[in-house]
Amino acid sequence: MTSRFSAGADDNRIELSLHRYPDTSDANLQAWDAADEHLLKHLMEQGLGNHSHIVLVNDSFGALTCALRALYPALKLTFAADSRTSHLGCKANLDANALNADNIEFKDCSNLASVATGALVLMKLPKSLTFFADTLCQLSQAEGETLLIGAKAKNINQSLLSLIGKHFGNASASLAWKKTRVISAISDGKARSAIKPIQWQVPEFQLSISNLSNVFGAAKLDIGARLMLSHLPEGSFSEVIDLGCGNGVLGLRAAQMYPTARVHFVDESAMAVASAAQNWQQNGFDATRADFHWDDCLSHLxxxxxxxxxxxxxxxxxxxxITDHIAWQMFNDAKRRLQYGGLLHVVGNRHLGYHVKLKRLFGNCQTISSNGKFVILQAKKQ
Ligand SMILES: C[S@@+](CC[C@H](N)C(=O)[O-])C[C@H]1O[C@@H](n2cnc3c(N)ncnc32)[C@H](O)[C@@H]1O
Structure with missing residues (x-):
């Protein structure tokens, strides 16, 4: 679905057509939100000052990047996101609007200090406050940057401003506009260390798990994953894919159960892939048995x-x-990658109805286990 996105002031106004990535026909899901508009409005009103470089952090599908490229063609831009679909979405939207990506640098969120020095940083508030704190700590290591954060007004409160004060510097919020605010923050010049990975154990399988700040289920083992761990299929497998691996806990268990298997860990979060690689190493598995892929489902393997x-x-x-289109894409990609006779094992909330999708796609679907909340399903490629 294409959304028309309009930005800028009367004498410098641009219209863009933007898509989410992957594209969706759901008219309720668009590729930008009011906080994007507010950040741009704020920037146009305040002006760029003497900034010649803007770093965009968590710019979902590139709406800010595309708008700034169109409004200021000579400006140096850095697009920084942990999400692979965000990178792919931004590049697709630049292409679709015939915008030049030549002087745009694309980065994940692992080393922001190296790119942010002296820059104006525009950030969308992420969902995870641990990831947000980590991003602030990294930015605190750069010198002389100014930070503008766009968010829904309902997510901005005194404790969020205090968190910014603790990890970066003094912050204040604008008046609300379209139910959003822009927070302006100025670095206090103190460099903080990045947030340490969160560690926990899975004692029943002697696994030790480390999670970078933006990894799913960073604080503890996911309950769906726990059920899956006790129901991996018996037998011998030689090529296993942990699809949407997060910290890699499912693939690590597979490596224990199928000791000659090669395991591919795939996630769209760069921090998840880095954590899975770290966990593979710290649990003593052979480096030659695993591959790690930062990808949107299995599309670029x-x-x-x-x-x-x-x-x-x-x-x-x-x-x-909230959407099931990624699960659907994962099941389709899995079917394409499976060998004949190969198995897809899925865990999901009962109410999500994955069995209907799997039955439609594979022509079969077996319930392996279930509890009050979750179900483990198995589909076979025939
Ligand atoms: C429910 S979590 C499962 C994590 C881990 N496998 C576990 O069981 O604890 C889903 C994972 O899918 C990843 N993910 C989301 N969209 C994705 C995509 N388009 N391609 C690949 N991975 C994706 C998320 O980053 C997240 O790590």
């Missing part, structure tokens, strides 16, 4: 990768939007 077992605990939201 090399064509020669196929599997006889795919494990999947799919997300049921994208950013703040």
């Amino acid at each position: 090399s064509a020669d990768i196929s599997a006889d077992l795919i494990l999947c605990n799919p997300p049921f939201h994208q950013g703040e939007a």
